[in-house]
Amino acid sequence: MEREVLLSIQGITKTFPGVKALDGVDLEVTQGEIHGLVGENGAGKSTLLNIISGVFRPDQGGMWLCGQPFAPANPRQAQDRGIGFVHQETALCPHLSIAENIFLGRAPERSLSLIDFKQAEDLTAKLLREFHLDIDPNLRVNELNIAAQQVVEVLKALSSECRLLILDEPTSSLTESETETLFMMLKKLSTKGIGVLYISHRLAEVFRICDRVSVFRDGRYIHTKKVTETNPDEMITMMVGRSIDNLYPPKSAVKGEPLLRVESLERQGKFHDISFTVYQGEILGLAGLVGAGRTEVARAVCGIDRCDRGEVYLEGGQSISTAMPSPSPPKWSM
Numbered sequence: 001m002e003r004e005v006l007l008s009i010q011g012i013t014k015t016f017p018g019v020k021a022l023d024g025v026d027l028e029v030t031q032g033e034i035h036g037l038v039g040e041n042g043a044g045k046s047t048l049l050n051i052i053s054g055v056f057r058p059d060q061g062g063m064w065l066c067g068q069p070f071a072p073a074n075p076r077q078a079q080d081r082g083i084g085f086v087h088q089e090t091a092l093c094p095h096l097s098i099a100e101n102i103f104l105g106r107a108p109e110r111s112l113s114l115i116d117f118k119q120a121e122d123l124t125a126k127l128l129r130e131f132h133l134d135i136d137p138n139l140r141v142n143e144l145n146i147a148a149q150q151v152v153e154v155l156k157a158l159s160s161e162c163r164l165l166i167l168d169e170p171t172s173s174l175t176e177s178e179t180e181t182l183f184m185m186l187k188k189l190s191t192k193g194i195g196v197l198y199i200s201h202r203l204a205e206v207f208r209i210c211d212r213v214s215v216f217r218d219g220r221y222i223h224t225k226k227v228t229e230t231n232p233d234e235m236i237t238m239m240v241g242r243s244i245d246n247l248y249p250p251k252s253a254v255k256g257e258p259l260l261r262v263e264s265l266e267r268q269g270k271f272h273d274i275s276f277t278v279y280q281g282e283i284l285g286l287a288g289l290v291g292a293g294r295t296e297v298a299r300a301v302c303g304i305d306r307c308d309r310g311e312v313y314l315e316g317g318q319s320i321s322t323a324m325p326s327p328s329p330p331k332w333s334m
């Protein structure tokens with residue numbers, strides 16, 4: 001079934017002193033779709049989001065929301081037309097409650113223009129229940145972790161009857177289970193017909209959550225594809241503008257001497273059975289989501305935090321104790 005176009009962007013250009021951030025870009029988001037926007041750093045994604053949300057005015061080009069011309073002069077106008085924005089860093093008031101944040105600037109009123117806090121609280125509780133979120137609407141935002149704050153941002157956008165929700169790198173500070181909660185919310189929004197524009201550098205997420213994905217490169221719109229009809233390699237090729245074979249230079253298959261060997265490192269509740277070796281001339285990445293234990297492992301290897309079990313060996317087989325935090329990190333012999 002053809003979905004109706006929610007947001008249509010045509011020929012948008014935006015120049016900052018010395019740089020053309022957007023060069024005649026087009027984009028179409030349909031109702032109820034989760035639309036990924038990907039591109040390398042500096043591709044122009046944030047500039048476009050800022051134009052849609054009324055922060056910047058374009059130099060050229062036009063936008064249409066539900067078929068009507070859309071040219072917000074400021075974020076308030078964009079919000080009034082149904083644009084919701086969840087920022088990478090949440091923009092909530094930390095000392096106000098969840099309900100107060102959600103209804104800030106447009107709280108329900110009683111007689112004599114007094115704010116009806118009870119109604120704001122009830123409406124917030126209803127929104128939270130709708131997403132199966134067991135959070136007290138009266139909690140102050142500074143008592144919430146980043147994930148819960150982001151949930152509040154999403155609910156804030158929804159309570160203002162948003163038609164298009166824009167999320168900019170929403171999972172960068174979330175754990176795996178928090179990411180799942182966010183995805184559950186986004187799926188639910190899409191079933192209500194709300195369009196979602198999802199900006200992320202994490203292609204695996206884009207392929208998991210999005211229906212279609214658009215690629216930008218150097219301020220230009222490149223292509224839009226259904227995620228079922230493309231793959232991460234093709235996306236990367238479009239993002240960087242050359243074949244994926246050239247993306248990373250070939251590496252030497254010959255390993256140098258082992259410099260650091262970590263064996264069965266364990267710290268209760270933090271990480272378990274971590275073993276790896278780093279060889280001369282090698283770059284070893286520790287990947288994982290927030291809360292996966294990467295920082296904790298690195299701190300333990302450096303002797304900053306203690307471990308319950310395991311060994312760390314330096315070049316030449318010298319073992320360093322991981323049982324107690326070192327007064328000073330071990331000296332690496334290079």
Ligand SMILES: Nc1ncnc2c1ncn2[C@@H]1O[C@H](COP(=O)(O)OP(=O)(O)OP(=O)(O)O)[C@@H](O)[C@H]1O
Nearest residue numbers: 016017019021039040041042043044045046047048
């Ligand atoms: N306010 C600004 N003033 C001057 N130049 C800017 C401004 N905002 C963005 N730019 C420039 O415009 C270009 C596009 O930047 P933009 O932030 O939109 O890219 P992006 O795709 O969002 O990158 P990232 O993924 O790193 O956020 C870059 O060259 C950037 O330096």
